[in-house]
Amino acid sequence: MSTALPLAAALLLDAVFGEPRWLWARVPHPAVLMGRAVDTLDRGLNRGGARRLKGLCALLILAAAAWATGWLLSLGGPLAEIASAAILLAQKSLVQHVRAVADALRLSAGDARQAVAMIVSRDCRDMSGPEIARAAIESAAENLSDGVVAPVFWFLLAGLPGLCVYKIVNTADSMIGYRTPRHARFGWAAARCDDLLNLIPARLTALAIAGVARRIADWPAIAADARRHRSPNAGWPEAAIARALDLALAGPRSYDGAMQQLAWVNGDARRQIGADDIDAAVGILWRVWALGLTTLCGLAALTVAVSN
Template identity: 45%
Template sequence: MDWNCQQSNYKGDMIAFAEIIILAIPLTIATRAIILAVALAADAIIGEPDILWRHLPHPVVIFGRMIKTISASWHSSHITGYRRRIRGLAAIILLVLIAILGGSGLAALAKVIGDMTDIGAWPVIITEAILVTILLAGRSLDQHVRDVAHALNSASRQDDLTAARQAVSMIVGRNPEQLDAPAICRASIETTAENLSDGVVAPALYYLLLGLPGIIGYKMINTADSMIGYKSARWLAFGWAAARLDDVANLLPARITGWLIVIAALLPQPAQAARAFRIMWRDAGLHRSPNAGWPEAAMAGALNIVLAGPRKYGARMSTDVPLNRKGRIAASADIFSALNYLWRVTAIIIISLLAIGFWPYFWPYL
């Protein structure tokens, strides 16, 4: 074989490898819709067995270690704020690229295994179903928020809120020692609404549209925001890019979540849906976050309670505007109602995904 032929074969192999990476999502949207519906149902029913993560690191834990390592190397208080911001931008770009390439590589590897073993797309389908189930957070959110409600209901005295404060500290960033019972209820419901968007709707949407690279890239962005996207003196400059990218990534999912809560409110009685829509449309823009106000305001309207308002983060007191100002004070029963909306919205998504997934099969007969 002469040199030109060898060079041609080498180029052909490189092109073939590039095609595997670029086309690492061989599944159609219809197939991904079915996979996603199964993953959402599996997360709702099974969740994530604790025994699994005693022996293996959770993907989000791996993301956290990567973020921590890069932040420790690139972040310095001895450089100007502008340079810290540039380094933070470079860090989040690198992290997201690694996540996207990792997702593409996993999908490509599963496809290669399927091609080599003549079992078609099944390795891809199984790999993606498992990973998507792991990266959804509906059951985990339910368990943590439900713990708060049970702690409130189990308190021997109204002022004995130690267990409830400990439970709520696991899901919010504010100082739990300053929270009374209504504030603990508000914090739990706000977390349910916001994480319904961040932990269920957003990853589901990015997987449906972009496959494994989409959902893994989104989870990296969301994890980085939760670790370095603070407005504290330490992270304000370095975490600026991560926080802004998270805002952009959640623009559409947050609004979809708000609308899904409104739709879910139709089931008990249309009046609740009308109120949820009215409060969402009026108050979503009052929230300090460009995104969290949509699901939180919709939830406040659906339950007819006051959410948000001033709260304390460490030594800093926020001046947040209340959502649904004329609503009633939240109680522990409202936490269970908010979780009920979490699962109603999940059910709506699953039904919609199954319709998308099976539509191509039924369309010829309609």
């Protein structure tokens, strides 16, 4: 709990400054460096036989390097920890990307398709307005878990080293954790580890969304929808935000030119959604952020009270 106060400061710092372009135009963002490390190991090890074992070795190398980096940065004291954690949080950048889809959708479907393609991996070329809005809201919910709640959770449990390990695993999963011919075996360890590290944060995110939306009574329905989702974790925040906004999410979508008939989340609810619904989802993102900040401040105050 001693990490609660610097983490609260990091949340505030990220919410105010986000990703300053002047800085990342001059030096590589840590996410870029993590991506380069994953790519280097992918190109160097993902060949020949024993690819699952090689993928596990790659993940262990990445995790060890991330832990060591986090430990070294933490030696710089609270200010270094706060700055590092703020850089690895993604509240403001998430809000900006999701809100950009709503703004673009108010202009034209073409503009909105370009905006939503920045935050989802599905095919966007032929998306209708409601499909664009649905994709943006789903991305908002999933990335609230991956980019904010999970980093906070792992920082609380294991400090800056724990946060760095989570981020490198999440980056590896996003790059090599797919069931493609190239990565089905090599990326297996990254995908399974990411599932494990997000197991609790995804459910906490769903609980937080349901809490701020006053939909805790819908928890059994949220859990039922989440279990029908193809992902063991992403379905939880998606199911919660679907109930919070009274919308139907998920459902059929196209990947690499092939339509996939995925299950609906809250399928009996409204499906004709638009920019105003995206804005409402952004509002929930900020309310969950505020709940997290309040909780961290409470933990910090409790730590001080107990220590005295």
